[in-house]
Amino acid sequence: MPEAAELPTRREEAWRYSAVERLQGEALDDWRVIDIAAGETFRETLLIADAADTKPTELHRWRVSVGEGARCEIFAVLSSAEFARLEIEVTLGKRAHFELGGITVGGRETVREIVTRTIHAEPEGTSNQTVRAVHWGHGTGNFLGNIDVVRHAQKTDAAQDFKGLLLEKGASVNAVPQLEIFADDVKCAHGASVGQLDETARFYMAARGLSPDLARRLLVQAFLGDALVSLDDDETRESMMGIALDKVDRAL
């Protein structure tokens, strides 16, 4: 099959793809399949960082099914590649939980994005997604999040929270939440906002002796922190945070 034919064209799928042309030539059918048995906890981290083996396009597609009462935790930092994309399609069983903490950072002309499709297929499932994006130059950060709640998935509790921080004019972030809810007894919260560094806080910090770079680092760290609070492993959390912060420090 010619590669072009694999590129998404269907209109109802548009939410999934921000930079379709960048997917040219990528193996779109290449999904990593993760099955989590009932009652199990699965935790995975993904780090896309500056390294010799980081490709210009980093496409990671994971298809996860979470069994009854099981738990899936994914934490990701996307801080390298011209185009980095983590796409997760997760199907939740009864009382299953999906936790996502995602960070995108980047400048120049890069696009870094997290795309989720969360299918609440059974009752009483919960999901909590927190994504923080810090961009500069002409960098773009995207969070495209679709939540499906099927008709009998009553007492679903789904939350999505996205915040973008733009360090320079020219950078951008986009949040495209999409909710398809067919059950009636459902809690579904989503929030998205975008802002810049707080100038008043920066002056306050400078007045206490912090250099502009260090003040920025502390403010960015505070901003990104939300995405990793539920990561219950100090060492991993600190190293993920360090990668994101060092990236910002090196670039600016």
Next chain:
Amino acid sequence: MLKIDNLHAQIDGKTILNGLTLEVPAGEVHAIMGPNGAGKSTLSYVLGGRPGYEVTQGSVEFNGQDLLDLEPHERAAAGLFLGFQYPVEIPGVSNLQFLREALNSQRKARGEEPLTGGEFLKLAKDKAGLLKLDPEMLKRHVNVGFSGGEKKRAEMVQMGILDPKFAVLDETDSGLDIDALRVVGEGINAIMRAPDKGVLLITHYQRLLEVVKPDKVSILSQGRIVRTGGPELAIELESEGYDAVMADA
């Protein structure tokens, strides 16, 4: 120690400081009083180097150095401390982390060794104790959820930890209850009363001045110092008000 000469400054093209001249020698506490909108906070921000506050004329000398030539964080490292009228909240950054980074940044700029975690913690607890602030509050995020009075007390704990040479304190007494006012006043004395230190104490009330006895009192009005006297000037202001006292000037 601090020598302000004919200072003019503007915000958004509007002149706020208009030929302000004031000198504070080492060892002195100089109180500044003045009506709302006179430019007291503007003076403190200009001294601190806040972006947007443009000096159009005049000079400020700090221990022989051109203060206006320094970046805000360099002014702090040079020994200048600004106590904010409205202390700023920084969600996500704990007081301990903030102050340790701040202190060690200043020390580094001065060519001194950084404090270790343990040394810093001891210092922070000490100063919290001096200001009767629950040390547990230092674990919380900077000023987030602090009451008005707690914020002011926390400012003084910060000052104690950073141990500056010169402090500009902008209405540190506002929002404090009567007991806290005494604690904070005594804290200012403990931290800043020394032959090689100085304080510019901006206040609206005589009450703080009963604890931190100023050597001089000046009235700032419409962007300049219109009258300077001893502690009795504050008492006169308290009983007669600005209009009457300035009419005498």
